[in-house]
Amino acid sequence: MSVISRRSRALGGFAVLASSALLLAGCASGSTGTATTAAAAAYKAIDCAAGATSADTLKVGGLLPVTGSLSFLGPPEIAGVGLAIADINAAGGVGGKDVCYYGKDSGDSSDMAVSTASAQDLIKNNVSVVIGAASSSVSLNVVDSFTAAKIVEISGANTSAKLSGYSPFYFRTAPPDTVQGSALGQLVTGDGNASVAFIVFNDSYGTGLRDATQAAIETAGGKVVYGGKGMGQEFPPGQTTFSSEVTAALAAKPDAVVVVAFDETKSIVPEMVNQGWTMSKTYFTDGNTASYEKDFQAGTLAGAQGTIPGASPSSDLKVRLSDWNVAVQGAALTDFTYAAESYDATTLAALAAVKGGKTDPVTIQANMAAVSGANGGTKCATFADCVVLIKDGKDIQYQGPSSIGPFNAKNDPSSAFIGIYKFDAKNIPVWGSAVEGKS
Template structure:
């Protein structure tokens, strides 16, 4: 079952309302002895999501929601869990500037009795709600949080996206590898932006370069709308590359200001918070060729054509797949943890998340049916994440992850270039 709501607004989440996830009949549902290694439970697994339908990360909402729904559909098509369909209730997170939306969504899901919350996408949003969620004994799994200070935040908090130590390292090395030694960073004063900036700055400095603009104290306000002075100050520092560390609501205005002040946009770098197919039309589009040869980074292995096709069956209107695989993995991991533990409550799921991810070894497996069959046979498993992340480490972060590198073409849309794999440091 999928219930799609926006807390306090009563509106359906776009792209997530057309599914009726029903378990297969004719005896396909497993019950009793074979249902779980821990003896089984009659309670259905209830998952809530707090993902961006509105706000500055709204472009991430459709693929994330589709990733959750795809995993749930595959589980339910195979007979569900504990003899019942996995249930999903979708809510909106919006962004940090509209914090009351996520707060209301969290309270709604807590009251609904979910065992798991998938979300939020924004690290700042998560920081506003994580104590309420985890304090209620609910497992929270973010498919997109990257702030470094969320590592090890709570025993009940996990993420299937790596902290910025990995993306920042790849981005910094990409910029330096392209020949830049004087780097400008246009960064907003948000934990996501400053966390990523600090890592990039460290990489650039260690390589013998200098961050000439955008160091501590030179951030812009997340509500800023006029970037003329900010861009002028950055260009006046004579950078040979500029990274834009912001969300999508600021980025089009920043790009237009850079262009108007004569910046060579091929020397511009984007990140996951603002990497999107801008195109040549509409409010976010630019004249053809504006972003040609600009680059960007995005956590996660590039999804296969087969997985993209599966996601498109859930939402045919998807324009990209950012964090869709991570959302799928988060959902699969919590369902497998419940199955391994024999119950659908938050404490059981929390206790088994690390094990099913393969942190302690086990047989490699892909997808619900293969992994479930191994658990039924009493084997330990190592779930092979679609997003390419490694098993959870002691901080409940992925132990390793891929970062995709993308390049913009003449139509201001990006294509996959290559991936870099990095280990996630602990401590």
């Protein structure tokens, strides 16, 4: 993953997120338009007080991207966490106290020093739970540290299969690449493409998703002619020129090209266009299914498709997320990728603390599966409704806006939706449908 090789300053709270990050490309799930001013005014950042620890407060730590190639995912994920905390506190908080937030920049995999330092700071500050990271490679870099400190990490965006069952303290509300890869492979072959080329970067996210997609393509009778597993044709994260890769991929005469990359996509696409590729036969993934309205000439990506794990957020949720962002970050939210998953990750942690009667990480870890419905229970859709059931002594199954199933034995969602998007004439991906897969 390509990131700027500099370390961001520490985030003391939501409000310090750079406004430039809020405006980066990404309308993958549509726009809300103008937020409701009255509703937005009700929201505020809830920073953790000096000396607050997980012993007396549900202290939510954030390890989310403010800098780097995934910084476009920072605003929706941070808004998801922020709105969840606002809803939890409006319902009375946890243990009669407001939940607070302590956020740090995750950066991405081209400069792991950023996430390493942020993880150590979160551990030092005794957080109850960490929401993040967005990058699977970043989570693989820090998960051992959180596990050693017995701190729960919940990602709303990680998809690498390497993280399935990795640690009893690691959970995620996004499905593993086996689910997205299956959906993407079926989409590609279902469109009548018999031969496929991959342009993919060499990191755990890129190769893992490529492998899962390739397996689905081959199961359906298709063939990978470039960039496949074992071919040694991946490019390193952060590469900026792609003439040789595109030339080699197109020389293999594919029916379709799957691009698995992040910010590198902005350099790959122009090279594909220059070499005469039909862009409507191109497929993207959650790492690059974003708005390129300001990056490419209108119509460049018209007809190209992409997949993003997660159900399309409801209109009401989008408005509330954007209202929160207006109040706390000063700008309307236009990208909602992984916002619902981050909202649910935060809510599940709070419900686990309520069920266990404490706000420390070990208590949260012990109750995460139960509040997700792994043992059955009464379904409930909001923190407030679920708390009523818990206090009545009932088992619950929280069913939030991400629509995932209960955690399985590997701490993955047992079921999840994969959204299918098609780029319009403005180079903006538009949600078309969703398929449900099981992990």
